Amino acid sequence: MRSFGNLVINEWLKLSKKRSFFIPYAVLIAFVGLFGYLAKVYESTGGMGSEGEFVSTLDFIHNVMSHSGMGQFITFLAIIASAGIVTKEYSLGTIKLLLIRSQSRNKILASKYVTAVLYTLSLFLCTGIVAMITGGIAFGFGGAEIGWNDVFTGALYSLIYTLVYVTITFMVGVLTKSTGATIGVGMFIVLLEGLVTMLLSKYAVVKYIIFTNADLSVYSNGGAPFKGMTMNFSLIVIAVYMVLFLGASFVTFKKRDVA
């Protein structure tokens, strides 16, 4: 177990020793700050009071973390980082020295996936904390219509959504070995999800597509995107897809000749 921890430390260092490591965090902080500032200005000019939005910090955090707030933006940042986690080893040529250590390929790939998940978590954590500070300054901590529980559930849904795409990106990275192609495919899929859902909406199969199930926040108002879909149904579909994506990644990585 200690050796696996060391592998994760290695992977984390490979990310964090890059000079560009802090950019995504800086961008997130800047955006959330800007978001808070604009909301405050808008609120004080009286444009928003009637709709009751952003009256408190909790509402602000909830909105920032949601899919329609910063959620999708975080997904993009996570895709960019996790695209390189496997492919960079190939483009730098370091894969050769990495795979001739006394560690199984499965363990090495697992450490990379865990690092991608940890990185995604760190983006959410950063956003959450900054949103709390910004919200606290701008709106204070009173008169919330929602509780902490809603905030956490909302953030969790966003996190699950992002992890689905991180996993897809991770798989594409293992399959293609090309960073550029992987980022491209990852982003493209995120943008494509609406279109695919729309095109397939006439058919029953749409229920089983990962895109329709990835965003669990659709259930929070008691609704369902398509007839017959429930929260549990979506959780099972997500789990099955994750197993498939990771299975394809591990099998490919294990078998592949490094030429």
Place this chain on the structure above:
Amino acid sequence: MNGLKQENHEVVLSVNKVTKKIGKHVIVDQLSFDMRQGEVVGLLGPNGAGKTTTIRMIVGLIGMTEGDVLVKGQSIRSNFAEAISHIGGIIENPEFYPYMTGYDNLKQYQRMTKGITEERIKAVTKLVGLEEAMNKKVKAYSLGMRQRLGIAQALLHEPSILILDEPTNGLDPAGIREMRDYLKQIASQEGIAILVSSHLLSEMEQMCSRVVVIQEGKLVTMRSLSMPVDAAEKVNVTFRVDDALRAKERLERMEEIQVLDCVLELNEVRVAVRDSYIPRVVNALGTEGIAIYRIQENRESLEDEFLKWTEGNRIA
């Protein structure tokens, strides 16, 4: 065929009927050879002979279709983690994370293997002479420095076998010489076996105690380069004398001597003779009053032999 004096050393690496097929194409075909402790073995072959594939199969980067590689008795196929722990490798030019320092790069490999101490990192950096550069980022390293860092990472876990795929690729003559000196030093100091693939024949000649020659994935020959001359074997010797014609006539009268050539302008006579017979030849010429200026063995260079083994024209 095997190096004679090495025979009592332990076999550390055993390549056993290793075959690699991609589709119907056979890249390496039933290749077998052994390596003993402290030996420096060269893997030779024309381009596309399967050297790189063989080396990558040994270190587990490429899977094999048939056969197995045993490292100190452990199979690289079924017991990879244990087997590979005895191997240190540099596969082509060693590549590192350019945005990290040399030290950070070595730390990466330290964390991947149990029991590498901070002292060991210090010791290997000292051995390759990189102490000054350890806190510089690798992107500022020259190719020679990266090559040295490559040796350092390969030696970090105190392996019993060092495997190098084209280690001198892209190095300048000084770098090649430096590399050769390091390898020799390592082989003698740390007593580890070294397998090197290269197409630089003169390099291999100076570095290796034995060569394994492959072509089209098959073993062509294995031979020792430092083999003591077999007493029964004829050697090819040139005598430079004061009177080549007389010397030739005298030598032709002797049994067991075959005069191959006589160059009057240079006063040289080339003969094929048994090794044990040479003192008698010298004696005979001496009593005849023929002065001897030089006696020189005409050894075929590794290059000549290599071309013979691989039938020259097939070299890409």
